[in-house]
Amino acid sequence: MALEIRNLTKQYNKHKTGLSNYSITIERGILGLLGPNGAGKSTLMKIIATISKPTTGTLFLDGEDIVKNPDNIRKILGYLPQDFGVYPNLNAYEFLEYIAALKGVGGPDLRKRIDMLLDGVNLTADAKRPIGTYSGGMKQRIGIAQALLNDPKVLIFDEPTVGLDPEERVRFRQLISDLANDCIIILSSHIVSDIEAIADEVAIMQNGALLEKGTQPDIVKLVEGKVFETILDSQQLNDLKARHLVIDTSRQKDQTRARYITRNHEPEAGSVAVNATLEDAYLFLTHTKA
Amino acid sequence: MKYIYSIIKADYLQRTRSYSFLITLAITIYAAYSFVPPPTASYTTLNVVGYKGIYNSAWVGHVSAMMTTIMLSLYGFFLINGGIKKDVDTGIGQIIATTPITNFGYLLSKFLSNFFVLLTISVLTFLISIVMFFVRTSGSPFIIGDFILPFVFFAIPALFTVSALAIVAEVFLGRKLILQYIIFFFLFGALMANVVGHKSSTINTFIDTFGVNTMTNSVKDKVNTQYHEHIDAVNLGFTFSKKHRFKTFEWDGISWTGVFIASRLMWICIAFGLVYFSSFSFHRFDFKQASGKKKKAMAPANISHTNGTFAAGINVSLLPPVVTDYSIFPFVKTELLLLIRKGPKWFWLVNGGLWISMLFVKFDIAYSYLLPILLFLQVTRWSELATKEVTNRLHYFTWSSYKPLQRMLPSQLLAAFIMAVALALPVILRSAAAGSVYSVVNIINGAAFVVLLAASLGIVTGGKKLFEILFFFFTYLITQKMPLADYLGALPHDSPIGLISIMLMLNVFLGAVSFSVRSWQVRHL
Numbered sequence: 001m002a003l004e005i006r007n008l009t010k011q012y013n014k015h016k017t018g019l020s021n022y023s024i025t026i027e028r029g030i031l032g033l034l035g036p037n038g039a040g041k042s043t044l045m046k047i048i049a050t051i052s053k054p055t056t057g058t059l060f061l062d063g064e065d066i067v068k069n070p071d072n073i074r075k076i077l078g079y080l081p082q083d084f085g086v087y088p089n090l091n092a093y094e095f096l097e098y099i100a101a102l103k104g105v106g107g108p109d110l111r112k113r114i115d116m117l118l119d120g121v122n123l124t125a126d127a128k129r130p131i132g133t134y135s136g137g138m139k140q141r142i143g144i145a146q147a148l149l150n151d152p153k154v155l156i157f158d159e160p161t162v163g164l165d166p167e168e169r170v171r172f173r174q175l176i177s178d179l180a181n182d183c184i185i186i187l188s189s190h191i192v193s194d195i196e197a198i199a200d201e202v203a204i205m206q207n208g209a210l211l212e213k214g215t216q217p218d219i220v221k222l223v224e225g226k227v228f229e230t231i232l233d234s235q236q237l238n239d240l241k242a243r244h245l246v247i248d249t250s251r252q253k254d255q256t257r258a259r260y261i262t263r264n265h266e267p268e269a270g271s272v273a274v275n276a277t278l279e280d281a282y283l284f285l286t287h288t289k290a
Numbered sequence: 291m292k293y294i295y296s297i298i299k300a301d302y303l304q305r306t307r308s309y310s311f312l313i314t315l316a317i318t319i320y321a322a323y324s325f326v327p328p329p330t331a332s333y334t335t336l337n338v339v340g341y342k343g344i345y346n347s348a349w350v351g352h353v354s355a356m357m358t359t360i361m362l363s364l365y366g367f368f369l370i371n372g373g374i375k376k377d378v379d380t381g382i383g384q385i386i387a388t389t390p391i392t393n394f395g396y397l398l399s400k401f402l403s404n405f406f407v408l409l410t411i412s413v414l415t416f417l418i419s420i421v422m423f424f425v426r427t428s429g430s431p432f433i434i435g436d437f438i439l440p441f442v443f444f445a446i447p448a449l450f451t452v453s454a455l456a457i458v459a460e461v462f463l464g465r466k467l468i469l470q471y472i473i474f475f476f477l478f479g480a481l482m483a484n485v486v487g488h489k490s491s492t493i494n495t496f497i498d499t500f501g502v503n504t505m506t507n508s509v510k511d512k513v514n515t516q517y518h519e520h521i522d523a524v525n526l527g528f529t530f531s532k533k534h535r536f537k538t539f540e541w542d543g544i545s546w547t548g549v550f551i552a553s554r555l556m557w558i559c560i561a562f563g564l565v566y567f568s569s570f571s572f573h574r575f576d577f578k579q580a581s582g583k584k585k586k587a588m589a590p591a592n593i594s595h596t597n598g599t600f601a602a603g604i605n606v607s608l609l610p611p612v613v614t615d616y617s618i619f620p621f622v623k624t625e626l627l628l629l630i631r632k633g634p635k636w637f638w639l640v641n642g643g644l645w646i647s648m649l650f651v652k653f654d655i656a657y658s659y660l661l662p663i664l665l666f667l668q669v670t671r672w673s674e675l676a677t678k679e680v681t682n683r684l685h686y687f688t689w690s691s692y693k694p695l696q697r698m699l700p701s702q703l704l705a706a707f708i709m710a711v712a713l714a715l716p717v718i719l720r721s722a723a724a725g726s727v728y729s730v731v732n733i734i735n736g737a738a739f740v741v742l743l744a745a746s747l748g749i750v751t752g753g754k755k756l757f758e759i760l761f762f763f764f765t766y767l768i769t770q771k772m773p774l775a776d777y778l779g780a781l782p783h784d785s786p787i788g789l790i791s792i793m794l795m796l797n798v799f800l801g802a803v804s805f806s807v808r809s810w811q812v813r814h815l
Contacts, residue, residue: 050690051685051813052813052815074691075614083683084684084686087684089628090631094627098624101624102687102692109610110613113609116604148604178606
């Protein structure tokens with residue numbers, strides 16, 4: 001199974017471009033999308049989810065044009081948008097039955113499937129309450145359950161861990177990993193550690209363009225040998241910022257520990273080389289390749 | 291004072307920058323054009339039983355101002371209502387609550403913002419009234435005062451009053467929208483009762499919110515004096531008649547007496563007073579304090595969400611296999627559920643009472659009063675029919691589902707149609723029993739019209755207001771026996787077949803608009 005995106009452009013108006021000549025091939029497994037706000041992640045996901053049409057470009061799923069025939073992917077799509085809502089007067093059962101109808105899922109075992117999904121996201125006890133009374137995390141969990149109703153082969157999660165507490169995030173990552181064997185999962189997040197923990201491949205985006213795509217080791221390799229840590233005072237920190245890309249700082253009494261990436265391979269005196277991470281690579285790419 | 295100005299400005303811009311407002315302006319332009327009908331038109335907007343005024347500055351200026359005042363007071367309430375609710379829904383209210391602004395300051399800014407929205411529309415009708423003067427008259431002198439003064443003395447105090455009533459309604463009735471609408475419906479009827487038929491007197495001048503009683507009396511007196519008549523009635527508003535020949539009279543306007551001006555100032559003061567006294571009961575976005583009972587149930591703290599996290603997770607391989615079913619009946623069921631659950635449960639008692647009444651009261655009363663009112667009472671159900679997906683941010687799911695246009699929209703329309711027909715069933719059965727096939731078809735056509743109008747306007751504007759305003763108009767005008775608004779066929783018509791055909795064509799048109807616009811929307815989020 002492969003999703004082939006070729007030269008996709010989304011032009012909202014003269015001054016606003018969502019995606020610019022974007023090409024990528026997504027295969028079975030988890031693709032993590034990283035990028036700052038406005039990078040085009042949500043635009044890309046909306047186009048794949050068929051709720052937004054590209055201005056130009058093509059999108060094929062196993063050779064089928066899903067821009068022209070969106071219903072082909074809709075049958076096997078699970079989508080969790082970033083800012084979704086619910087009908088507050090419906091309870092969890094009714095809501096999932098409704099979403100099942102949307103997805104064309106029925107049959108005698110539907111109730112059992114809904115029961116198991118609700119159990120899986122730990123909402124059985126509250127399943128008969130109106131969803132309008134749910135907390136943010138509970139709504140997010142019902143969003144996850146609805147995405148799985150139709151046994152999807154393409155799963156799109158836009159900022160899925162927003163509203164989940166740390167324990168829920170870990171569970172969610174586990175769930176995603178379990179699903180990845182059988183389908184294409186596209187996952188966007190601002191939390192690099194979420195992507196780092198589960199993504200097979202990572203695509204880094206900025207200003208509607210793809211900066212880099214590859215496996216995590218491939219991406220991290222881009223900054224290997226360039227990441228250092230040093231301890232300095234506030235004046236030295238300003239000088240460091242002028243010369244290098246400072247990734248992180250933490251105060252230690254009167255001094256500051258700084259993690260930075262060299263732009264010219266010449267580390268500051270007294271610096272210690274450290275292992276590069278996905279976050280280092282992401283920040284490096286978005287600051288140097290724009 | 292500066293912060294009040296900033297709130298007014300932001301609120302005004304927020305309300306006026308919408309498709310719904312643009313369409314309202316377009317309808318206003320058409321309405322203002324129709325306030326001054328051509329001599330050959332089959333209707334008048336003001337006549338004194340067989341007599342109508344010659345078009346001069348005074349007539350065009352006063353009649354336009356009078357019609358603007360009454361019409362804008364009628365639908366203005368619906369247009370401006372919801373300013374505080376918007377702050378609740380967006381969460382802005384909680385930020386406002388933490389600022390130093392006083393309750394009165396906040397309500398005053400909302401009140402003035404309401405007023406400026408209505409004023410914008412009335413300024414538009416004022417300008418069109420001048421254009422219409424030049425279109426409809428030739429050689430008559432143009433006197434600008436005849437246009438400005440009626441707008442100032444009729445419209446402005448009335449608009450202040452309606453703006454204040456919207457604030458009072460929101461403060462005291464909160465989210466009980468339908469109750470607000472019902473109360474305003476009857477209140478407006480009561481206020482209108484003061485406009486015509488009352489003799490000139492100081493007390494009558496003061497109790498007339500719109501200020502037009504003085505004008506109707508002046509017009510009536512002019513006819514009675516000139517033609518030695520003893521006419522006591524004035525036809526105000528769109529009055530249709532086959533009679534095209536009216537005797538004419540020249541009317542020079544009313545004299546703006548001190549009593550009249552004092553009465554208008556009194557209504558402005560009443561408006562400010564209403565806002566001031568409302569501020570003592572304003573919840574300031576503290577809903578536990580304002581309506582503790584309801585919010586208690588809404589508080590997430592009361593929910594028994596076990597330990598609040600995923601339990602054992604989901605083992606996808608253990609889930610029962612998916613069976614496909616693309617029928618629309620599950621949607622229809624859910625849409626019906628959503629329609630039924632909308633609004634407070636006790637409201638179904640009112641619906642039930644009216645429904646049963648329609649079985650037993652005089653047929654004409656059931657058909658031309660109770661049925662349109664019962665359908666109007668469901669206005670908030672109809673108005674969100676095709677907007678609720680977006681307002682509840684569920685459209686991401688619905689529009690990315692399998693064949694959303696062919697399955698979702700028909701289900702919504704069908705569910706609403708089933709409900710509308712069920713509500714109209716007593717009148718349908720009585721019509722059928724009386725052998726009136728036309729009535730049965732008209733009612734079914736009318737039920738479809740309500741549903742399709744709500745859906746199409748909701749889809750096109752993305753909001754509920756325009757439909758709510760129009761539906762209020764239709765209902766009010768039917769109860770006033772105005773054939774033009776008779777979407778149910780409840781009033782006598784020259785050609786029943788003609789009405790059925792027109793409504794059918796209108797329904798097809800509205801359906802086509804709904805489907806074509808939604809078809810575009812589902813792919814252009």
